[in-house]
Structures are given as structure tokens and as C-alpha cells.
Amino acid sequence: MSSNAEVVVIGLGNILMEDEGIGVHAVNHLEKNYLFKPEIEIVDGGTSGLDLLPFFGTEKSILLIDAVNFDMDPGTVGALEDDAILAQLDPKISLHHLGLSDLISISELTDRKAKKMTLLGIQPESMENLDLEMTDTIKGVFDKVIDNALRILGEWGIETRKR
């Protein structure tokens, strides 16, 4: 449930579909291996959309970690910030739920736009097969994803140390 923490890290993706699960694997790793001061909120967002609205708010800084198709080489790690996220993402609304771009629009429409937002994206190699394992390429950049997440949190004033 949404807590009072001002910094929220949300991992998105489907762990059943290879590299699609990178965001969720990353936040699980953060939760298991690190302590944060002040406390932050870590969310396994799965493939949800609107369910994540409660984590948005004008006082919140939100770090999203997800597989993103940048049209770059598999394993490329990239970051998008604030309004650039919405400007870059495909606005199509999914049939079954509202995607990330819709969620950001709705947060604005319902006066919940986050103070700060960064999307840490990873270009996946494969997400076509039902497999809990990520590809070697993405496993190879996993540490880089974690390091960048910790760096961004550091810039937001969060001290981190290993458990």
C-alpha cells in the first residue's frame, strides 16, 4: 500500500516473459540487498496500470524501471526524465488496461503529477517466450541497471548501503 515515503521505485514488467521482467527483477534485487535512508517505497508493479495511481502524488519522486523499446542494441540502458517520458512513449491505450503513458496522463488529470520522475529503460533482447529466465545479454547489464538506480536515488538524496 502507498506509504508516506517521498521516493518510490516501481519495477514494471512480466516476469513470465524473459527480458520483459527486468524491471520487476531489479526492484526485487534492490529490496532484498539494500537499505535506504530515509526509507523509500519499492513496488513490484507487474503489468498493472491504473493500480499504480495511488503511488503518484505531487510530493513524490518516482523512479520507474522497465523494458523499453528504444530501437537500440539489446542491453542498452537509457534514462528519460519528467515530461520527456510522456513525450516519447507511445500513447496508445491498451485494450485490457491503461499503460504507463496513460497512467502519467491520468496522474496529471487527477492532480497527482509527481514532483520528479525518471524512467530507467532497458532495451530487451527477447520477450517472446514464456520463460522466467532473462537472456544472457540482459543478465549481463543487470548490475549496470542496479548501479544506475542507486546513483539516481543518491541524486535524490537517498543514502543506500548493502544489507
Next chain:
Amino acid sequence: MTRRIVVDPVTRIEGHLRIDCDVTNGKVSKAWSSGQMWRGIETILKGRDPRDAWVFTQRICGVCTTVHAIASVRTVENALDMEIPVNAQFIRNMIIAAHGIHDHIVHFYHLSALDWVDIVSALSADPKAASKLAESLSDHPNNGWQEYKAVQDKLKTFVGSGQLGIFANGYWGHPAMKLPPEVNLIAAAHYLEAFEIQRKANQITTILGSKTPHVQNMAVGGVSNPINPDSQAALNMERLAMVKDLMNQLKSFIYNAYIVDVAVVASFYQDWLGYGSGVMDYLSVPDFPTDSKGTKFGTPGGYIPGGDVSKFKPITTFGDKFFRDGVKESVKHAWYEGDSNLHPYKGETEPHYTDFQDDGKYSWVKAPTFQGRPAQVGPLANVLAMYAAGHKTTQAVAGVALAKIKAITKSSTDIPISVLHSTLGRHAARAIRTAVLFEELEKNYDLLINNIAGGDMTTFNPPVFPKGEQQGFGFHEAPRGVLSHWIVIKNGKIDNYQAVVPSTWNAAPRNDEDAIGPYEASLLDNPIADEEKPLEVLRTIHSFDPCLACAIHLHDNKGKDLSKVHVL
């Protein structure tokens, strides 16, 4: 003249569902529904511990998380012939109800209302006239003109900033849009309010399920919530009081906004109470069990052949043989090997892709049948079954909704229940069912509180896995209709697992005997005003609340302008 239109992908439909229609003289003459993504959860589950299956099944879909968790634990419990503590039933029931309320409201307001409501038209409404109209329709507390003015100003700012965002895909000014500006403004106000309401319903799930969006508290044998009225770590009185408070905030919206709005839309689009019936063999299952074994239920379910409620045949228990033996899945027109028509226990999932073949294979969705025939599932099937079974709340709320339509349209005759066999009837049934879910939420809350007060704190019976083979199935009347999971366990490990999901029933391609599926049948004779903008196809398909192969959600960089991406 016949012209083929292909809706793939279409506004508010991703590539997962493709609809093809032949349009002849402005009407749909032939239709095909094609699932564009393969799913086969069993490949991941085979060989695993059956107690863990729910953790994986709730990842099948981003919306239907809890429903797959519920169906999965029920399935394993059925295979082991278990009883579970009534406290666990009540807690699960409250999660089911809260999730369903959330899901139905989001579907109507956020995923399909824009098929009927023109947001741009709301900008030219007179807020005072809207307020007056709203007050004549209901006692909802937010009917004041200042509130409508505030909503209109907000929409103007949003649209004025060029940021249409979530509204960008609407068919503004389409000739099939019929609501006056004031009605559009009322609907827009409720569209915004619904974001808050769905959040409250969702919070109930979060409190009871320990986390969102994936509940953590399911277990084969019950739930893992310890109940202790005095403990901070358990489901305690403070948390239950929060649930009660949230519940109380839902009621007015359901009765005074949702049900009324659906009746208003139906009144302005009466044609759509005539289009879209399609397959009229309806299947639903009973839910909200209140005993440990699953023989007493809060909401009835069953089979209605040919839309004739007098022929209603109830499904009465978990493990019901009529249901168990009635289900088969045909792959004759689906992209799997061969043309088998098998019971889910024997189900096979060997992909065999061909191109889209009008008369051959054309979908990743198998065609389920009940008693050898396609069946429509969903809130309409459930409401008709509850109506046929004499369920009091269903009959009362259906009566209120139909009377509202009669009053608004100034009809001299009563509006018959048969109007529900239609595109807008499915929306009306969903609204009626939301009121039933609310009643179940309140009822199960009271049952839980009373049982705890009586001293029963049990929430879990540990499962025991005997050697050898067991088979079982579990069903759940999910927001989109009948969901069933089927399992074969061998020596404590999963040997086969099949999920027959609601949208499989409705989105089914032609079956073993080439009979068309519910989506396909419902599109026949729908008018198409503009073949370039087939809004009417969307209206009918959206009315089913389609949800297909939700596993993939990769974000695509739309413009491929990479200047804003910091490569790390």
C-alpha cells in the same frame, strides 16, 4: 457491395485482438475474431509445486491478477478434495467483490465510455443546465453546477494545452455520437470521479491482500492473513474498520452515478439495445461461497440455452459435474497442431502457425464449447442466471435500471429484461452486477466480523499431497466471466495445467462444427456509418470487456526521436 475492414490494431485495442468484418450495404455481414498472441501458461507450470501455481498464474495478466490467484488455489483445493476455513472464504470473497467493483467501474468509465461520450462536446455544455439535469436523475452529492463548472475548466485546460493524452484516441464528432453536451459533461465528471472511486475499491483489496497490484495472501488451503483483533501485524480491528470506511464511500457512486449513467446512455442510444446480441447460450458459475466446502453461494450461476431463462440449469457446487463434463476446447480454427476438440484435462498446446485463413486457422485463441456449443460469458450471462434463479438484489436493481430508461425515454410501455441481450445490455448488466458485488462485499464483511466475534480465528488448513495422480478444477465468476483452471497433479507435482479464461469463450474463433464465436456473432448486422472509423465495431467488442493475452506490455518509443534519451 462487400468490403473487408480489419481492425488491427485499432484505437484502444493493441495488437492482441484483431477483428475482421465484411461490410455489405453498411452492415456487418461476416466477422472473424482473432487473438494475436500465443499463451500457454502450462509450459511454465509443469513440474512445479501445485502450492506455487497461483503465484505464477496471477502474472498472466496485469488486470486480472487476483482472479487467477483465486481460481488457481480453488483448483488445487478441488484436486485434493479440501475444505477451507470460512474466514478464508469471507476474506477471499471480499477481495473478489472489491476487485470486481474496481474492474467494472474502470471498464465502463475509462475503457469504453468514450465510445459513447464525446469529451470535446462537454466543453460547450452549460454547467447550470447539466447540474439541473443531473439533479433530476439522481441524488448524487456532486451534482452542483460549481462542480460541473470546475470539471469543464479542468478539461478545457487539459485539451487546450494540446495534451489530449488519454482522450487522444476518441472519435470526436463521429456521426454515431448522440449525447447532448450537458450529458457529455455529466459523464466526463463521473469519468474523473471514477478514478478516485476505483482507487478506494482497490485499497480494500490492498488491505486484505497485503499488497497491490499482486495479492500476497492467497494459499492453497485458505489465506495467509493471521487474524488477531489486537495485533499490529495481523488482520486486526483497525484494518477492518478502514475496510468498512472505504466500503461506505463506494455506494453512492454505484447507485447514483454508474447505474444512472448507463441508463442515460441506453436512453440516448436505444438502437444499441437492439444490436449486438450474438450467441445467446449463456454460461456463468456461482460464487461467493460461504461454507468450507463450496456448496452454498451468495451469487447463483449456471447455463441458459438460447437466451430462455425458463431453461436455466444451475451449477451448484465446486466440483459440479455438469460444468466439469461440459467444457471442451477445439483447435480446428486455431493455430495449434491438428483439429482436436479436447477436455481441458487432456488439453494440448502445440503451436502451429499458418497465415490468417478465412475458412481455416486464424487465431491463437482456442474455441471453448459448453455442451458442444459456443457460450457467451460475462456479467450479462451472470445477471441473467441470477435473475433466473430469483436472486433478489439482481431483480431489484435490474428493475431500477429498466425503470430509469423508461422514465428518461418517456416510454409508454415497460422496458423488458430482454433488452439486455444487446451491446448496451452488456454494459447495463455490468452495472447491475456491480451493485450485487457491493452487497456481497457488505455481507461478507459482516460474516467475517461475526465469525471472529464468535472466537474463530482460523484462516488456513494445510494441504496434503498423496502419492499418485489427482485431477481438479476450480472456477471463479471473474469480472469478464467464467474463469476455470484445470490441473493434473502427479506425485505432488504439476503434470498438466490449463486456464480457460473468460475472453477465450467470448473471443473464440469458429469451433469444431464451424459455429461462430460470441464476438463474431455479436457483430453481425451492426451498422457501420463510416468504414474508415468503425466506431460501431468497437462499441460491440468493448461491451464484452475484452482482455486478451495481457502478458506483453513493452513500451514503444513512438517517435523514435532519441534525443531525449540519456544512454547510460
